[in-house]
Amino acid sequence: NHDAHQTGAAQSTIGQGGDQPTSTLPVSAEPFEVLTGSSFTLTAKETTLQLDEKTKKTVWTYNGTVPGPQLRVKQGETVRVVLKNELPEPVTIHWHGLPVPNNMDGIPGVTQNAVRPNESFTYEFVANTVGTYWYHSHQKSSEQVDKGLYGSIVVEPKEPPAKPADQDFTLVLDEWLADDSMAQMHGGTGMDRSGMNHGNMGNMNHGSAPSSDQNAHSGMSGMDGQMSDAEMMPLMYTIFSVNGKTGAAIPPLSVKEGERVRIRLVNAGYLSHKLNLQGHEFQIVATDGQPINNPPLVNGQLLNIAPGERYDIEFIANHPGKWLLEEQGKNPGAKSLAVPIVYEGYADKAATPGTEDLPTVDITKYGEAAKSRFTLEQAYDITYQMDLNTEMAKGKMAFTINGKTFPDVPPLNVKKGDLVKVTMVNRSPKDVHPMHLHGHFFQVLSKNGQPVSGSPLIKDTLNILPGESFVVAFQADNPGNWMFHCHDLGHAAQGMVAEVKYA
Ligand code: C2O
Numbered sequence: 031n032h033d034a035h036q037t038g039a040a041q042s043t044i045g046q047g048g049d050q051p052t053s054t055l056p057v058s059a060e061p062f063e064v065l066t067g068s069s070f071t072l073t074a075k076e077t078t079l080q081l082d083e084k085t086k087k088t089v090w091t092y093n094g095t096v097p098g099p100q101l102r103v104k105q106g107e108t109v110r111v112v113l114k115n116e117l118p119e120p121v122t123i124h125w126h127g128l129p130v131p132n133n134m135d136g137i138p139g140v141t142q143n144a145v146r147p148n149e150s151f152t153y154e155f156v157a158n159t160v161g162t163y164w165y166h167s168h169q170k171s172s173e174q175v176d177k178g179l180y181g182s183i184v185v186e187p188k189e190p191p192a193k194p195a196d197q198d199f200t201l202v203l204d205e206w207l208a209d210d211s212m213a214q215m216h217g218g219t220g221m222d223r224s225g226m227n228h229g230n231m232g233n234m235n236h237g238s239a240p241s242s243d244q245n246a247h248s249g250m251s252g253m254d255g256q257m258s259d260a261e262m263m264p265l266m267y268t269i270f271s272v273n274g275k276t277g278a279a280i281p282p283l284s285v286k287e288g289e290r291v292r293i294r295l296v297n298a299g300y301l302s303h304k305l306n307l308q309g310h311e312f313q314i315v316a317t318d319g320q321p322i323n324n325p326p327l328v329n330g331q332l333l334n335i336a337p338g339e340r341y342d343i344e345f346i347a348n349h350p351g352k353w354l355l356e357e358q359g360k361n362p363g364a365k366s367l368a369v370p371i372v373y374e375g376y377a378d379k380a381a382t383p384g385t386e387d388l389p390t391v392d393i394t395k396y397g398e399a400a401k402s403r404f405t406l407e408q409a410y411d412i413t414y415q416m417d418l419n420t421e422m423a424k425g426k427m428a429f430t431i432n433g434k435t436f437p438d439v440p441p442l443n444v445k446k447g448d449l450v451k452v453t454m455v456n457r458s459p460k461d462v463h464p465m466h467l468h469g470h471f472f473q474v475l476s477k478n479g480q481p482v483s484g485s486p487l488i489k490d491t492l493n494i495l496p497g498e499s500f501v502v503a504f505q506a507d508n509p510g511n512w513m514f515h516c517h518d519l520g521h522a523a524q525g526m527v528a529e530v531k532y533a
């Protein structure tokens with residue numbers, strides 16, 4: 031029974047996993063359990079999240095914490111996860127980034143029936159690919175992930191790595207509404223941008239807050255063309271959280287001089303976050319779990335992490351003091367995202383937030399070039415273009431692929447073994463589209479016509495800014511029906527979903 035472990039106090043939550051073995055890793059500052067082994071139970075249930083001293087949210091969780099437990103599994107192992115649903119609505123688990131068999135992908139109505147209240151479902155898959163991943167519900171995901179139904183999963187190598195990190199932290203980023211009555215604004219199956227609430231999002235507010243959907247709309251709706259989604263969302267989601275804590279309540283990461291520190295960053299939210307690591311050069315060692323070839327040191331640049339993406343960074347603790355890993359940028363919530371990094375003996379020192387306007391790392395030019403599996407020039411069996419846009423469709427505001435909304439978007443039809451090349455163009459004037467492919471990794475081949483010049487860039491979630499175009503390639507090696515969608519889950523709920531269908 032893991033009900034009680036919701037505090038930010040790090041070590042206290044570790045080693046209390048009941049029948050599930052917990053980790054002995056030097057993990058700290060994590061308000062969630064770290065579960066090791068290969069057999070787990072995740073119970074979807076409601077609880078209260080204390081974001082800081084004064085901010086409480088009613089949340090939906092796996093095992094009572096936001097994020098849910100971190101599952102630490104070994105490469106090659108068969109992982110079994112029993113999902114029990116104690117919530118009043120159906121839920122699922124999608125293993126974001128992990129190429130699991132199609133019937134384990136957690137897509138209600140496509141790969142399984144959603145798990146109804148008081149029912150359970152057992153997910154089983156072999157953890158084949160080392161890396162940092164996450165899991166979340168895919169039932170009404172624009173609502174359920176927003177409410178807290180997510181956690182991280184790390185696949186560790188069979189053999190311990192040559193240069194293991196001394197510290198291995200995971201930071202899961204998210205944002206929360208300053209005013210819960212705005213919950214109906216962003217996507218969701220129950221509403222559209224015309225301000226009509228179709229009524230099935232009723233328990234979003236748990237009856238406590240008056241619905242101000244109509245009012246909120248008249249002021250901020252993208253519908254009247256006054257404000258784009260990209261402008262509206264940061265004004266609504268102004269409480270940024272790291273592992274379910276915000277601002278001063280975010281516990282520090284404790285390090286010792288000389289240590290190699292790994293930080294696994296996961297973005298479970300709606301907004302991109304631009305992060306600055308004070309006082310240290312760092313390496314981006316993996317993106318979406320996949321290693322970067324010979325990553326150079328980054329100094330004085332920001333790391334942008336889009337919804338659904340993961341970045342593993344490493345630095346050597348060679349600059350004793352108290353520092354911040356902090357968000358920089360103009361989002362109103364930015365100041366609430368600052369993780370102290372505290373060297374032993376420096377806890378009393380104050381860390382000062384930075385204000386510099388720093389450039390952002392271009393991940394398509396990062397790392398040492400090496401032979402890659404796919405090239406722009408080679409022959410492909412299938413080519414597919416996705417024009418991503420923000421427009422009116424069927425009389426309402428929609429996020430479209432090739433002018434259509436799901437399920438009318440023409441599917442990407444493949445057969446097993448096909449080599450597939452996909453061009454994605456973001457034609458939205460302002461909205462950012464982090465595109466996520468289920469069940470496969472793709473290699474990013476070019477950005478705006480320029481070949482990727484760095485390390486072969488292997489991802490499952492690719493952030494595409496307005497006006498940008500990318501070419502990616504993958505091999506169709508995992509039969510089934512797979513989603514290929516924007517991981518701004520509000521955009522997905524409003525149409526921006528394609529399907530990859532195997533013959
Ligand atoms: Cu994390 Cu279909 O998504």
Ligand code: CU
Binds near residue numbers: 461464516521526
């Ligand atoms: Cu989008």
